[in-house]
Amino acid sequence: MFESNAQTSLPPQESYQFTNGHWFDGKNFRRQIFYSVHGILTGKKPAKVDEVVDLQNGYIIPPLAEAHNHWLEPQSVDEYIQNYLRDGVFYVKDQGNSPYLVSQFRDQVNRPTSVDYITALQGFTESGGHPNQIMLQFKGMGVFPKDWSEQDLNGKALMLINKESDIASHLALLLKDKPTFVKVFLLFSEQYEERKNNPKYLYKRGLNPKLLPEIIRLAHQSGLSVSAHISSAADFHNALIAGVDEISHLPLVDFEDGVSKEHFIISANDARLTAQRGVRVITTISWLSEMKSENPQQAEEALHQVVIPNLRVLKKYKVELLVGSDQFRQTPLGEIMLLSSTGVFTNLELLKMSCEVTPRAIFPKRKIGFLREGYEASFLVLGGNPLVNFEQIKNIRLRFKQGYLLGTPKQ
Numbered sequence: 001m002f003e004s005n006a007q008t009s010l011p012p013q014e015s016y017q018f019t020n021g022h023w024f025d026g027k028n029f030r031r032q033i034f035y036s037v038h039g040i041l042t043g044k045k046p047a048k049v050d051e052v053v054d055l056q057n058g059y060i061i062p063p064l065a066e067a068h069n070h071w072l073e074p075q076s077v078d079e080y081i082q083n084y085l086r087d088g089v090f091y092v093k094d095q096g097n098s099p100y101l102v103s104q105f106r107d108q109v110n111r112p113t114s115v116d117y118i119t120a121l122q123g124f125t126e127s128g129g130h131p132n133q134i135m136l137q138f139k140g141m142g143v144f145p146k147d148w149s150e151q152d153l154n155g156k157a158l159m160l161i162n163k164e165s166d167i168a169s170h171l172a173l174l175l176k177d178k179p180t181f182v183k184v185f186l187l188f189s190e191q192y193e194e195r196k197n198n199p200k201y202l203y204k205r206g207l208n209p210k211l212l213p214e215i216i217r218l219a220h221q222s223g224l225s226v227s228a229h230i231s232s233a234a235d236f237h238n239a240l241i242a243g244v245d246e247i248s249h250l251p252l253v254d255f256e257d258g259v260s261k262e263h264f265i266i267s268a269n270d271a272r273l274t275a276q277r278g279v280r281v282i283t284t285i286s287w288l289s290e291m292k293s294e295n296p297q298q299a300e301e302a303l304h305q306v307v308i309p310n311l312r313v314l315k316k317y318k319v320e321l322l323v324g325s326d327q328f329r330q331t332p333l334g335e336i337m338l339l340s341s342t343g344v345f346t347n348l349e350l351l352k353m354s355c356e357v358t359p360r361a362i363f364p365k366r367k368i369g370f371l372r373e374g375y376e377a378s379f380l381v382l383g384g385n386p387l388v389n390f391e392q393i394k395n396i397r398l399r400f401k402q403g404y405l406l407g408t409p410k411q
């Protein structure tokens with residue numbers, strides 16, 4: 001777990017009084033007076049108020065969060081941070097990265113004026129599995145040191161698990177760089193044996209599902225939760241019964257290789273079990289936009305025949321859904337608006353998913369996600385009521401983080 005970075009360069013936090021604001025209370029917006037004292041929200045007037053901020057009848061919500069992305073360009077991290085702050089996204093969960101890259105920007109995150117960030121570091125997959133090809137591409141682009149061989153990627157960018165005895169040694173290696181959780185990859189695990197030695201499926205496969213319970217057992221023993229990449233509905237099921245804590249995608253519809261839509265539909269039994277076990281599911285439906293530009297008819301089919309039914313069944317059984325985009329260099333704002341456009345969620349449900357459930361799932365030990373006495377003084381001031389018009393979530397007038405008023409982020 002990354003600790004908060006030293007704040008030597010920041011001035012002391014002022015105490016603020018906020019007037020003329022409508023504050024989100026989890027159901028509605030209420031006119032209230034809040035103060036920020038030492039970075040904490042309170043309704044009690046402190047002995048000294050340094051500044052009164054007139055919120056001009058704005059609507060105040062907790063900050064947004066991104067539960068699935070990857071920060072793979074250390075030289076662009078300042079730009080990433082500015083983009084996230086601009087869109088009101090203060091919390092980011094990186095679902096797989098290399099310690100070599102993360103160490104280059106570690107001191108730029110987890111500061112009051114930056115984004116709060118956690119990462120899984122190297123994900124667990126098999127030789128020839130996803131996302132080996134992405135790491136090879138990065139190697140080709142010169143992202144990693146020139147003297148790294150292809151074999152070096154195993155352990156430095158990914159953890160390749162081909163047999164049970166690979167698990168403990170790779171986990172020990174992972175723990176050295178202090179990940180916050182463990183990421184595992186399943187892809188069409190129902191066809192694991194068929195795909196394993198077939199070059200046609202190079203990079204379109206993942207871990208042996210039989211090894212997953214042992215990875216999870218050892219990760220839990222080390223105090224780390226486990227998040228699973230899945231492709232098919234069978235992967236969703238296999239991840240669930242193996243005991244993962246989080247599923248980092250809805251099934252990713254891919255009609256190649258004669259696979260039909262039934263392969264991607266989550267069953268009611270699995271949705272019920274997901275809720276019973278308290279397993280969280282990250283949406284990541286932004287791939288639909290890409291599919292739409294390549295094959296609009298297929299994207300329509302995927303949306304109406306798979307994605308919407310999956311969201312509905314997970315909602316029906318009250319599964320904890322988190323917002324995540326998995327779109328490199330982008331924020332989850334597009335994902336949030338896409339979720340809104342599906343019509344599956346009310347504005348209230350989507351607002352709570354975006355600013356309560358997702359932040360609290362990323363940082364479960366912090367007092368964030370609610371605008372309440374004793375919680376971190378972090379919030380966004382919107383120009384209008386997002387419960388009436390969800391587009392207002394984009395109309396951010398002010399950003400406040402841990403007691404600091406943030407300047408307008410660079411465009």
Ligand SMILES: [Zn+2]
Pocket residue numbers: 068069070095326
């Ligand atoms: Zn991802």
